[in-house]
Amino acid sequence: MTHSPVFWDKVAARYSKKPITDEAAYQEKLRVTREYLRPDMEMLEIGCGTGSTAIAHAPFVKHVHATDISSNMIEIAEDKAAAAGVSNLTFDVSCIDDLDVPDKSLDAVLALSVLHLLQDRDEAIAKVHAMLKDGGVIITSTVCIGDTMKFFKFIGPVGRFLGVMPLVRVFTVQELVDSLIEAGFAIDYQWQPGRGKAVFIVARKAGPAR
Numbered sequence: 001m002t003h004s005p006v007f008w009d010k011v012a013a014r015y016s017k018k019p020i021t022d023e024a025a026y027q028e029k030l031r032v033t034r035e036y037l038r039p040d041m042e043m044l045e046i047g048c049g050t051g052s053t054a055i056a057h058a059p060f061v062k063h064v065h066a067t068d069i070s071s072n073m074i075e076i077a078e079d080k081a082a083a084a085g086v087s088n089l090t091f092d093v094s095c096i097d098d099l100d101v102p103d104k105s106l107d108a109v110l111a112l113s114v115l116h117l118l119q120d121r122d123e124a125i126a127k128v129h130a131m132l133k134d135g136g137v138i139i140t141s142t143v144c145i146g147d148t149m150k151f152f153k154f155i156g157p158v159g160r161f162l163g164v165m166p167l168v169r170v171f172t173v174q175e176l177v178d179s180l181i182e183a184g185f186a187i188d189y190q191w192q193p194g195r196g197k198a199v200f201i202v203a204r205k206a207g208p209a210r
């Protein structure tokens with residue numbers, strides 16, 4: 001198994017209570033995402049965490065399938081969705097590697113604060129590309145620490161060994177953009193609220209992988 005839920009299960013309760021670091025940027029990302037949503041859309045979220053964003057977007061699409069590797073995250077997400085009275089939202093505990101979604105069945109995939117946590121982002125992006133209908137979108141917000149903290153490559157594995165950090169991959173915004181383009185996406189929207197902040201990208205399935 002290349003990905004493990006252990007770190008995320010451990011921090012789930014704390015994560016659910018943590019305030020959003022940059023509320024204005026979060027609201028702007030919700031606003032831009034909404035511009036891409038339609039009431040007939042099938043949306044998948046990978047790494048949905050405790051479900052807040054899936055719950056926020058559910059009223060604007062037909063159905064959201066929100067998934068996460070951590071059962072503790074999903075447990076909290078299910079409670080939140082029940083409290084919010086959202087009915088067009090289903091949750092599943094699943095690693096991105098194990099998701100079995102028919103090809104060309106989705107209109108939108110959300111990957112928020114998760115692509116940098118994967119062993120192989122190219123593999124995940126290719127998988128998302130296959131799941132999307134032609135013209136469908138991947139919407140991602142990703143911390144690209146290769147631009148500001150290259151040294152993390154050395155301290156990250158120590159933090160991981162000590163169990164205080166998850167797997168974190170080091171890459172730049174340009175490397176992420178290149179991955180999306182190589183996979184057959186065209187960048188529709190790109191915004192980074194500030195240096196070192198997560199880059200927000202909406203990329204449209206434009207053709208086959210290069």
Ligand SMILES: C[S@@+](CC[C@H](N)C(=O)[O-])C[C@H]1O[C@@H](n2cnc3c(N)ncnc32)[C@H](O)[C@@H]1O
Pocket residue numbers: 003008009046047048049050053067068069070073094095096097111112113114117118
């Ligand atoms: C930083 S949190 C982000 C949660 C949420 N998307 C957000 O923006 O608040 C990363 C989430 O990705 C999940 N995750 C990590 N690796 C994963 C994988 N391989 N497959 C699916 N989910 C994963 C973690 O369990 C965690 O809930």
